[in-house]
Amino acid sequence: MIDRSLETIIKRKLNKGKAIIILGARQTGKTTLIKKISHSSKADALFLNADIPNIREQLAKPSINYLKQIFGKAKLIFIDEAQRIKDVGMLLKIIVDEITDIQLVVTGSSAFELSSNINEPLTGRKFEYRLFPISWHELVVHTNFLESVSQLNQRIIFGMYPDVINNLGAEKEILFNLSESYLYKDIFEYQQIRKPEFIQKLLQALAFQIGSEVSYNELSNLLQIDRKTILHYIDLLEKAFVIFRLPPFSRNLRKELSSKVKIYFWDTGIRNALINDFRPLDLRNDKGALWENFIIVERQKSNHYNLRKANTYFWRTHQKSEIDYIEECDGELDIYEFKWNQKLKFKIPKAFSDVYKINRSAIISHNNFYQFIEHE
Structure with a gap:
């Protein structure tokens, strides 16, 4: 089992009088994480899986006395896949406000359902975290530094989902299953998408555009939506x-672009499955874009697990001067360029340096990326 950075963070927040919410994509390991926390706890724990219809129906009756009967002697209550419970926000508010001698830990795989239903009722009553696919730091802790570095090319191609890492040789099958419907089945279920094939076509179009500016109008013309x-x-x-x-x-x-965005995938393995391309990096013409996607995601994971708040951007002018990645933290600007080949040079665009004060700048290649990810 791969130890997760979020486990330590969550354990520190137990018994602080607030619900703990864990959001994340399907198959990132949320259930495994909370079961591990449950097994390591000295408190009596109760695990409730809202994917099971009977449990979901019982929890949709938020009478205080009835809930106390369900919880019994348990002091640590885990509710998995909570987005499936009707009016889940009010349920969680009642538990936090009225049953104060328990700790509530809740997971949800679909933020648009869970977050919209909990934000207002749980204002000031929750700690909320994200669980991503395995992070580079978690991989290093699970194996060792040299072993992780030896896997770098594989991880860029096949991604960082736990099942992918733990099932050598079955990566493609796992990724195809995830990318074909399972990863976003909540969208189909809760949003009643009438033509789900458009989702697949849209994702494939976005997969070919990682690292490039995305025009919504161009996507509209391409997909006829x-x-x-x-x-x-x-x-x-x-x-x-x-x-x-x-x-x-x-x-x-x-002179600055302000209307277009860049869109990245939270996992490069999912991206490659969508376009059915698992060729080695040396044979690919999208190597630079994949590297950019991979390293930005790993930095985002590191920021989140280290509780580091930063505004993140790219920068480009109409004259095509550009910077791959900018972090704005406490008013200071750090700028980064991502080059798989460390021999490639990068000169800070004069159009940027003439206007903005730069705190830090660096080229991130496969030879120094771990320092960037670990904030060294």
């Missing part, structure tokens, strides 16, 4: 933890 629907689907896929948007950095200078 109106722009409003494109934006809606991208929003759903983002909330289901399949993709994420990186906005442009701009202070409203005329």
